[in-house]
Amino acid sequence: MDMNHNEEGTVTGGIAVDRLRSIIERVERLEEERKALGADIRDIFTEAKSAGFDVKVVKQIIKLRKQEPAEVEEQETLLDIYRRALGM
Structure with a gap:
């Protein structure tokens, strides 16, 4: 050794x-x-x-707070567009 x-x-x-x-x-x-x-x-x-x-929603909010505001806004806009496209 x-x-x-x-x-x-x-x-x-x-x-x-x-x-x-x-x-x-x-x-x-x-x-x-x-x-x-x-x-x-x-x-x-x-x-x-x-x-x-609602723990699931609390976790989503925590995730959103970690992101940049512009990124959150873009995701919310796309979510809205996709929902409308699917008639939701």
Whole structure:
């Protein structure tokens, strides 16, 4: 086994072990945080549903708020045109 030292710490097979471990552990922590945030978001949608809100519509509004106003307007215009074309 090739064991050398440099400013990164132990190097094995050309790999800076401490740096690799740090990267992996940081990603693992973030994945745990993401999982916890996902559970928190689900709880909020449950609360919204309990308060009588349509969760599907709430999700659509959240999606729309992320988009640029011009993009939203273009989509709404096309939706209206398509609805009229189909007699809806």
